Amino acid sequence: xxxxxxxGDIATQPGTKIVFNAPYDDKHTxxxxxxxxxxxxxGWAFKTTNMKRLGVDPAAGVxxxxxxxLIAVSCDAFAYGQEDTxxxxxxxxxxxxxxxxxxxxxxxxxxxxxxxxxxxxxxxxxxxxxGDIATQPGTKIVFNAPYDDKHTxxxxxxxxxxxxxGWAFKTTNMKRLGVDPAAGVxxxxxxxLIAVSCDAFAYGQEDTxxxxxxxxxxxxxxxxxxxxxxxxxxxxxxxxxxxxxxxxxx
Numbered sequence: 028x029x030x031x032x033x034x035g036d037i038a039t040q041p042g043t044k045i046v047f048n049a050p051y052d053d054k055h056t057x058x059x060x061x062x063x064x065x066x067x068x069x070g071w072a073f074k075t076t077n078m079k080r081l082g083v084d085p086a087a088g089v090x091x092x093x094x095x096x097l098i099a100v101s102c103d104a105f106a107y108g109q110e111d112t113x114x115x116x117x118x119x120x121x122x123x124x125x126x127x128x129x130x131x132x133x134x135x136x137x138x139x140x141x142x143x144x145x146x147x148x149x150x151x152x153x154x155x156x157x158g159d160i161a162t163q164p165g166t167k168i169v170f171n172a173p174y175d176d177k178h179t180x181x182x183x184x185x186x187x188x189x190x191x192x193g194w195a196f197k198t199t200n201m202k203r204l205g206v207d208p209a210a211g212v213x214x215x216x217x218x219x220l221i222a223v224s225c226d227a228f229a230y231g232q233e234d235t236x237x238x239x240x241x242x243x244x245x246x247x248x249x250x251x252x253x254x255x256x257x258x259x260x261x262x263x264x265x266x267x268x269x270x271x272x273x274x275x276x277x
Contacts, residue, residue, distance in 0.1 A: 033156040033265060034123050034144045035065020037090075045100055045117065051107045057100045061119065063090035068128075070136045071121040073098070076114050080105055083117060087132045089124060118261070119146045138241070142265045157246050157267045158188020160213075168223055168240065169274045174230045180223045182271070184242065186213035191251075193259045194244040196221070199237050203228055204273065206240060210255045212247060230275060238273035 040060040047055045063069050072087040082101040090096060100117055122136050122143045137143055142156055163183040170178045186192050195210035205224040213219060223240055245259050245266045260266055 032067070032123060033142050034069060034121055035063075035067060037069070037071070037119070037121055037144075037146070038062040038064050039119070039146060047102045049107065051102070052104050054104055055102045057102075059098050059100060060095055061090070061098055062095040063092055063121075066092050068092065068124045068130070069121045070124050070132055071119055072132070072134075072137065074118045074120065076116050076118075079103070080110075081115060081117060087134075089130045089132050091130070120144065138268065138270070140267070140269050142267050144265050145261070156265050157192055157244055158186075158190060160192070160194070160242070160244055160267075160269065161185040161187050162242070162269065162271065164271070167272045167274050169276055170225045171276045172230060174225070174275070175227050177227055178225045180225075182221050182223060183218055184213070184221055185218040186215055186244075189215050191215065191247045191253070192244045193247050193255055194242055195255070195257075195260065197241045197243065199239050199241075202226070203233075204238065204240060210257075212253045212255050214253070225273070230277065235273070235275055238275075239270050240273070241268055241270050243268050 038061070040062075045057055045059065047057065061071065068089060068091050070087070070089050073083040075081040075083060080103050082103070084099045084101070085096075088096055120137065120143050122141050124136060128136075161184075163185075168180055168182065170180060184194065191212060191214050193210070193212050196206040198204040198206060203226050205226070207222045207224070208219075211219055243260065243266050247259060251259075
């Protein structure tokens with residue numbers, strides 16, 4: 028139930044950016060404070076766009092309502108002016124923890140069907156939780172033997188919400204599983220037919236237990252053209268996910 032409710036707000040200090048001061052010939056560490064301003068426990072995790080230069084410690088955790096944590100963000104020495112720093116950023120993602128969950132961070136909270144928020148500047152449309160989508164089939168994809176040739180299965184994705192959404196698929200096995208198209212935009216009540224393919228493989232000799240495709244979707248910014256943009260999933264809006272496990276019928 029907790030993950031079907033949109034995550035509430037968090038507060039970060041500083042609120043909008045982290046400033047590292049020159050010189051950059053040694054490691055710098057900056058501490059930021061993260062506070063859970065919501066009424067529910069949240070799991071949170073940091074990402075960086077430059078793992079070689081930027082570090083976060085701790086990188087993930089759990090916060091009860093109104094609780095805060097002090098996070099060390101570090102910048103290793105680098106040749107300022109000779110390296111591209113335009114895209115450097117850290118992003119915090121957070122989601123409600125499942126009801127009754129222990130206060131111990133679990134990565135799978137971010138991989139299920141719940142909502143995830145991120146901490147960049149929010150467009151008004153993206154501050155509204157994405158509505159529902161429908162997939163046919165609804166819960167899993169089944170490929171039938173034999174597996175000595177490529178199989179393709181078509182699924183239908185419908186935007187059941189009242190807002191335009193951007194959507195994107197991921198797979199847990201890029202070598203075996205493919206999705207075409209892998210991303211797009213759907214107006215309210217519009218649908219798309221997606222081809223999910225499975226390349227030939229040695230059934231029974233390869234691990235298939237974790238095979239699945241995941242669709243993520245988010246509201247598009249107000250006024251945005253109907254053209255998919257990856258950055259919609261990297262801002263401060265909410266992203267929803269739905270997992271479709273792959274079943275191999277022998």
